[in-house]
Amino acid sequence: MQVYILGGFLGSGKTSLLMRLATMFSERKAKVAILVNESGEIGVDGATLKAQGYDAMELPSGCICCSLSGTLQTALKNIKNDIDPDVIVIEPTGLALPHKVKELVHFACIEEEKCVIIGVCDIQRFRDLIKKKEEFFTRQMQGSDFILINKSDVAQPGEIEDATEWLKQRFPDKPIIPVSVKEGTNLEKAYELIQ
Numbered sequence: 001m002q003v004y005i006l007g008g009f010l011g012s013g014k015t016s017l018l019m020r021l022a023t024m025f026s027e028r029k030a031k032v033a034i035l036v037n038e039s040g041e042i043g044v045d046g047a048t049l050k051a052q053g054y055d056a057m058e059l060p061s062g063c064i065c066c067s068l069s070g071t072l073q074t075a076l077k078n079i080k081n082d083i084d085p086d087v088i089v090i091e092p093t094g095l096a097l098p099h100k101v102k103e104l105v106h107f108a109c110i111e112e113e114k115c116v117i118i119g120v121c122d123i124q125r126f127r128d129l130i131k132k133k134e135e136f137f138t139r140q141m142q143g144s145d146f147i148l149i150n151k152s153d154v155a156q157p158g159e160i161e162d163a164t165e166w167l168k169q170r171f172p173d174k175p176i177i178p179v180s181v182k183e184g185t186n187l188e189k190a191y192e193l194i195q
């Protein structure tokens, strides 16, 4: 069983990516389960995913990397026992630290073959985010094995290059890939890389 954790700030495109990845895995005959942790008000995501036919499980309000850590571990064990998928894709809230979620996956003893964190970075809000929340954003990306710079379809000239440069300076060893989850740009490349 492989586990993918999608890290990234609020609205960066995690759910959109999750849907795409779920489709890509399913097309390649892998059995996919999805675990979504909504941050609050409305739990739309889990409902949408279930409607699309995926084994989707939604965790209640609260954050799986802190207050709901036990709930996450129970959910993972249940998924393993009841569904036994080839792939689990986890979307924590935009305020979670994905490396903490990864630790919890290990502690849950579900004997995963591998656990990969994909950091999603929103190019539209990149400048604003590093200005106002640089430390948090850096910690979120620090835990990632790969970084996707999302929303390339709406990037201004030079923005992707600037963001790539900024990220490369801090994380020289991490693959950084500009994508548009909306339009599907570079998603095959990203998919191959995360295998």
Ligand SMILES: Nc1nc2c(ncn2[C@@H]2O[C@H](COP(=O)(O)OP(=O)(O)OP(=O)(O)O)[C@@H](O)[C@H]2O)c(=O)[nH]1
Pocket: 008, 009, 010, 011, 012, 013, 014, 015, 016, 017, 093, 094, 150, 151, 152, 153, 154, 179, 180, 181, 182, 183
């Ligand atoms: N232009 C553009 N918009 C995108 C892209 N990917 C996602 N979006 C939009 O960005 C908004 C947020 O996308 P979500 O997938 O819900 O992001 P999220 O990270 O799951 O958001 P939270 O769960 O609320 O943190 C939506 O309006 C998406 O349609 C993209 O590649 N390009």
Ligand SMILES: [Mg+2]
Pocket: 014, 015, 016, 045, 091
């Ligand atoms: Mg979401």
